[in-house]
Amino acid sequence: MTNLQQGLQIDKPVWKPASRNTLSVLLADVLLLLLGLFGVAQCFVTAFSLPADRLILTASIVLFAGMFIGIFSMKRFILPVLLLLAAVYCGTAYWLRTYFLQGFIITTNRIMSELGSHSRFIFPLYRVDLPRGDYEEACTIFLIFLLFFLSCFLSWAIRRRHSFWLSLAGTAPFLLVPLGFTIMPAWPSVLMLLAFWATLLLSRLSANSSFGRTAAAGKVSLLALPAVILSLLLLNVFVPQEDYVRPPSIESLRTELEAGIYQSPLLNPGSADSELGRTSLSRSGNLQYTGKTVLRVRNPQKTPIYLHAFSSSVYTGTSWEPLPDSAYEELEQALYFNPQNMAGQFFSLYAQPEEREALFMEVEIENIGANKKCIFAPYGLATRPEELSGGAFVNDSYIQSSSLFGSRNYSLQAWNVPGYSRSVSLESDAPFTVSEQAYRSFANTHYTQLPQEIKMKLRWLCEQVGIPNAQSATQSEVVNAVVEYVRSSGTYTLSPGTTPVGRDFVDYFLFENHKGYCVHFASSAVAMLRAQGIPARYAEGYAVTAADYGVDGWADIPDRRSHAWAEVYTPGLGWQPVEATPGVHLSAGQMNEPDNTLESTPSSEPESEAESEPEASSEPEHETENSSSLESEPYSSLPEVTEGSSFHTAAPVLLPIVIAGGCILLLLLRRAFLLWRRKKGFTAPDVNRRALYLYQYLTQLTDFGEPMDKRAEELALKAKFSPHRLSDDEIGYLQNVSDTAGRRAYEGLNALQKLLFKFWKCLI
């Protein structure tokens, strides 16, 4: 009885359920079961080209369907009969064990070889101890045993439960697994399974209610089945397979989505570590590249350029992190331009006409396989934030695409800073000078920070090896000395191993390991420059050498050109790249190749000397000079798309969906089981036992704030310890209380608690 409120109690409606043996229900179940079993069998056999006798399989299916429909139509003795059948099954399997096992091996081998031929995986094959002429017999026997199980499960799912989800769970893998490997079973079998699922779906509501299966449910199935079959056939006629052509727009959408998925941190763990502005050094281990083109770059001037992805500012010992946004508040009023445009501002104010013509360049970038959320920008950027559509300047660190799927094509204007050699005196009161001074002060404050321990250690090292600091030498002298030392401090390799847990990344490289790639050399250079008082930061991106450009001015940049380098703040010109990785010469078109491990020596890189760097200041006598050289040869070290990650199947997208669907299905199965078990307890023949189940339920409700009814507690104690049976009134009271309490507890919860209550605790 349901308590609607305090004043009215009304029973739940009792609907007279149909007998399972009503003709319409029986006929519908038989037809559905046959459809499902034939669909599954044909799917399985045709998908993997199994050598099986179709006639025998057909006869088996009919026999099993009839047998299990009969068994599950019985009112009693179902379990004993099933146990008897199980004994017969085991006995028969033992008697035919040779053919059963060999049939299993043959089937497995066929499946493995089909899967292997449709994927890049290699599946093991097992030896078959039967002459080839007996393969069909063995396979048929094995399939019959398999169909026995499937028939039992499907019969139960359809006849007893009429559950769409259970039936789907039992049949879907036979289609989904081949499809996952782009193996297409025979078309009629696919249609049969679709018809089976669609009919179950259409009859689901009328079959499954709290009132059991009604008489109308069978009629619905009998009505829906021919309608569904007709619809499938008509669809086949009006949209024939031969005339189907996949629209190009869908194909391009697929490509875009795949690229976005592959670059996501979920499938591309490395990229998670290089999330814009952030790099985890502790995971910088061994690298591999595919050689696929990720960027296409057009530069009419065909000069070598660094395409900057992002810069990181804060060194923690195990990672590079961005500065917090709050650190930039002091610059909001001080700067009238973005720091990433500092060189662009300088040139626009002070460049001569002939210099404008010579140094100004427009770079076009086509992002094919790199991170599309990142706008790769050259140094000396002239394009201002308001001129760049689809991109947003993020402080002084990087430019991020603001499009949903990222930016694929864009062009940027920049100045060729290495080509500039004139000195300029800046007016002390000029707005540009004032802003530059403010930013220089900001850079000196924030970009010379290091953890104290490594700072002291690096200062000691610099003192030992004779590297001057900012107080005792010019910036360019310090930079050159640091770069020279870092290049000679280690061996270049793509397999340096990972930094031990708890060790500082730079410390481990400079003082112990001495093996690494661009990330190691760049981080070390930045750390040493900061230790010596030079504002520096860590940068990642791609390196384009002069030799990469083709005749048309386009350069195809592969994934192995991802690179890390140091940046040094050059007054007036902003952040400029400094190459610290040995064997990297952009202008000469030299980059470290994946197979090479170059050992750098102090005298082996004459081109590695950095030229003097320009400096701009508010004092008239200070002059700007050339920026640091781009003579070093970068080597890409950015984590990249791993090898062989692109394939034309739906598996990467289907897999999470299937896993999520599987989890939901398990949850629902669990809920169904718990509810069934509770219902069994609530209707137990032993009244006292029933009372204890009800009390247990009430106890679970107390977790959700529902107070325990005192009388219910007393009755439970009586049921537990008293020799007497509870009366009908007493058990009725307990049932009423549990009904009311459950509903009341549920209604008082918020949405999340309701989900937990219903689907995890299964209390309602």
Next chain:
Amino acid sequence: MLKCRLTYLFALVGAVLFYIFFNGYLSYYILLFALLLPILSLALSLPGMCCVRAVLQAPAAASRGKPFPVYLQIQNRSHLPAARVRLRMRYQNLFSGEKYAETLFLPGPHGVQRVERRAVALHCGKLSMQLDEIRCYDFMGLFSCRHKRPEGISLFILPDAEALELPLQAAPAPDPESELFSSNRPGSDPSEIFDIRPYREGDLMRSVHWKLSSRMDELMVKEFSLPISNAVLVLFDLFGTTEDLDRTLDHLSSLCYYLLDNQMPHEIMWYDADEIALRSWPIASPDDFLSLMNIVLDKPAPTAGIPAPECRQRLGEAKDVPYLFYVTPQRIEDLSDSTVWEGAI
């Protein structure tokens, strides 16, 4: 059927993603079929959906605390099955002011299906039951159609009368001025005939029914009626909490039926706050009591008011009667001799 719609949406998104990522005719076919399936479901279930009707049936009255049947009749006038029906029911007790609502999901009927439900009302009143909404769903639970709601029904939940033992004089005293006559004793008031019987020795000649006698060839005499006194006045308070009113009406009902069983017609008096007056109702038979209940239970009772004896005093209607009872939630008091009965209640 939000769950069904969400499930379908999820499946459709899956079909779209499958179409995008799976390069083959199958994905296109499945997407088309997924789009076609709701249309097919609607087409198959529409006749059944449109032809479902539902009505409620219940008895005219029931006792408080005792079960009574409520029948829900659902009919599908088409030959095609319907999937599922959602009914929103609303119950309202006009007397206590309580409102209840429930939503039922029932399987689509084939033909006529009558469902009996056992209900128990715990408070007196006039219980009105209304089918607020009848909505039928298609086979997939995605589409629904709403039907015109039928007329509501109502039934009276009457108080529960229990046996009383009161030491009262069973026979009512004769009252020549009364217009109420005894139903089991003859008298001498010629204005009302009590019975007609054959002549007996000693009968007065003026009581002979000459017309009937001539027809029957035997002398037939008229027995005249005995006017009896309406000497019992019962007061009760028609205000208070729902529980108080239930107990008051239970006591009132018990007392009235006791008096009627003892051939004591009586008058019931209460203060009607709407009419701002004392109202009285003569009770000479159980039907009179039911009529009184129809009037009393048909509208909400106030939660506070002035006790009926006090009203009677203030309004100057303090006529002496042999028995003056005052019924409260806790007891029945005989105000004429200040006797209180609680134990029998």
